[in-house]
Amino acid sequence: MRQRFGRTTPESEMRAWNNSLIRMESVLSHSTVPDTAGIAIEYNIPYTSKRVDMIVSGKTSDDRNSAIIIELKQWSEVEAVEDKDGIVKTVLNGTLHETAHPSYQAWSYAAAIMDFNADVQDGNVLLKPCACLHNYNEIENDPLLDHIYDEYLERAPIFRKHDNRKLTDFIEKYIRKGDDLETIFMIDSGRLRPSKSLQDVLASMMKGNEEFILLDSQKVVYETILDAARKIEKGGKKSVIIVEGGPGTGKTVLAVNLLCTIINESMSAMYVSKNAAPRNVYKKKLKGSMRSTSVNQLFKGPDQFHQYENGILDVTLVDEAHRLREKSGMFGNLGENQIKEIMEASKLSVFFIDDDQRVTLKDIGSVDEIKKQAKKLGVHTTTLKLDSQFRCSGSDGYLAWLDNILEI
Template sequence: MPVSKTAYELREELQHERIVIELAKHVGVTYKASEQHGEIGSWRRSLPVLAEMLCAAGLGHVQVLLEYRLPYSPKRVDAILCGVHPETKSPSYVLVELKQWSDAKTVGTGLVKARGGRRQPDLHPAEQVRRYCRQLLDFVPAFARVPGQVKGIAYMHNAVRDAEWTLDEFEYDDFGQLYTSDLQGDLLSDLWSVLDADPATAGAAMAAAHELISAPPAPARNLLKTAADAFVARDDFVLLDEQQVAYKTVLDAVAEAESDGENKRKKVVVVNGGPGSGKSAIAVTLLAALARQKRKALHATGSRAFTETLRDKVAGDEERSGEIFKYFNEFRREPADALDVLICDEAHRVRGMPAHLHGKVRSQIDELIEVAKVPLFLLDEHQVVRPGEIGTKTDIISIAEGKGCEVVEISLDGQYRCGGSAKFDEWVVRMLGLGSEPPVVWSELVEGSEDEYVVDSAGSPHELESWLLRQAKTFSGTARMAAGFCWEWHDPVTVDGELRLLDDVQIGGWRRPWNARQGFEVPGVPSASLWASEPEGFGQVGCIYTAQGFEYDWAGAIFGDDLVIRNGEWVARRDFSFDGSVNKAEPVRFDRLVRNTYKVLMTRGMQGVCVYSTDDETNDFIRKFAR
């Protein structure tokens, strides 16, 4: 739960540091009395300003929710003021984004750079809080029905507007307003218009805060359904923070590419983020926006399942619309700058094998950069799962700079899959030994936090399957099982005149088929491309090539004998892999690829995961850390 205080209580506790200690525990950061940077430093500098202002304005009785985490998102609102509307007497909420910037400059549409801030641009503060409001309304249905209850403001309490001030070149609305220290009078007038200053409303303000804290959030909208809406109903994702920065950066680069400026260089945008950080949401939203602008834009991936699913779910029966979804290897003979934008989704799957064109040998990255005025690469280096995939940030930047391009790098630090749990991604990385930190018990990692992601393990495949069925029935949602490529995969056979899948995945007496192979139509079974999205997919076991790029509510991940624990260390064993391309890789490369494979399988679930290994020693290890 977020930390909740009246403004009077907040002012009092800030004098004794108690509130800072409580906030540090709430968000999971280490409290240090001498810390002057990061979140602790921000609380010490910004919260006293907010508390003093509210108390001086006669709003000391208003409830202040601090570090409120938005539903289905890792993002937190600095403060939400909860009170009563002076006219309607109904609950009223003001989302507040506190900025310590003393100055900032506009650098693009809705983008700013703060003095002494980061190298990459930030979202305009009013746009940031506007999108937080929209996210709240999207996932708290009770508020969505009465949007007038919610208001958003950004407060740059160290800034004073001057003759060079450019941030007001922005279209403000009730969800997104910006105030500086010299506009505090206007800010107070705004607050008084939506928060009753009568101290007698203190009880109602507390009830309003409780209503927000206890409001059940609606499930996150499925990527594919929203993608379809983006083209049919023109309804986009709500992109937050760095996601929106990436989106705006591409649109600005497109506009710049059409300008007549001298010595203009092609911009290559590289967006790096972990599983569920919003890369595909950016891709689909951009594609919809560019389509509405009648730009020449295409979407490309290296995944047949992902591409065909987008063609089916987004384009539907519209064959021409389906043509916007291509593969990386389809641009070899296209002229330079034939497209306005090429969106390279899952760019970690770009192949390293050279291609021949007009007597020249070029890498696939070179081809993708060449064909578009603005190439966009969306990648996660931990999802490279096959030899020959070279879509690392270093590779892309090196080739782009070698071609004389300007590279814009953007990092996505959020986690929107897995219930918005950044801690779960950390847990997976640590358990698989993909980082420098040792494995950690899940319950200990999330102790004291608001993290609600479900992590469990099973003693058998029967238990894992039962767990998935129980979770899907009890808490609703989709469930899928996926496994390492440790069993042969046969074509379906004909039985009584109909094709049927063979039970290739056999663990003791438990037997299940792989999902259907590409090119086969098996009655009652979805195609390989639609295994993750069609309801009938639960009866089969998916593999890395049908699971990667997709999401479902409840994930079952089965470790095979290609990656086991021996004496507390992971050991990759190529002799147990049936993936013909991966098991030919050199030992060090095979080890990394197989670990990345299981990371992908474990991070498909939006609400929870259950993990099982066919190897007893490995399963004991998993069960120890999945508690």
């Protein structure tokens, strides 16, 4: 765990694994699932920080690659939460907490894999999520099975303490033949690409949001970046674009526009910002009818890039790039340089920046630093400027006056 995830394993987690895996060993040993089926435990979904408790892979009777996504819980009781979608209450670490319903959790992991993995999509891989609560007794009017969770229970069935045979039947239905880990390897090494359904939903939501309409220099910068992304898709060299703009020049709106357009053109893209507030605002705006787990994968902070493979993303759009730091992680002890790591993980890195807006002494983002890191990597840099101000009635004069008052 220390080598794979950069952390040690708590004693409580070790006990949970032991208890849950004993249950799964019993289920699989009394099944017809062949020994050549694949097994993955604590599997880290590519492109995310999420881990699947267990995957069983194989093939269906008609030789279709198949994977059972299993969420394992030691819960013994839950409370339904009526006013929040897909949420339950249960005791975690001795205290009652709200958390995702196990069926929602298992389904969201399967959806995250399907929505961003080209090999899974093109290979018509069957992903079947479920949840196993091996300490949970069946009760009358069970809150775990409340009708408010019907949508998720249909997508990812629940198996409780005395449902061993039902869980075995579920696995056997989709794992008829072994695959020698082939399906798990497809998931793990698959090319990163948004699914067609994700593209369609993003495109339809953009059309319905007037605030995403681009004005003046926004449109010019947008088309320039989009052209660079298309060249990257056709095999162009890794490149960096710096977009300079003061407060209210529409950097965030532009970045979100580009995210949606690039995703809709079957390229992989991510919106990155140090500050969670703009990420959360736009995630909420874009969710609409789309599953939240898919939208969440498009909006990230910069702390994970030291873990990403070189060139895994087609385009990374970094908002508030002046807030980037040298080190990542809660304690600032991970990685080397966030600017460098974003460039390495991306074929096209776009940095939206205002050199006058650095907030803390730890912020290293600047036009000069971005150019310096690009030069070290041998990557060509293009600088663009947004010169129209939108939040103060389009007054560039107002910004000039404000800069003068603040002596910046």
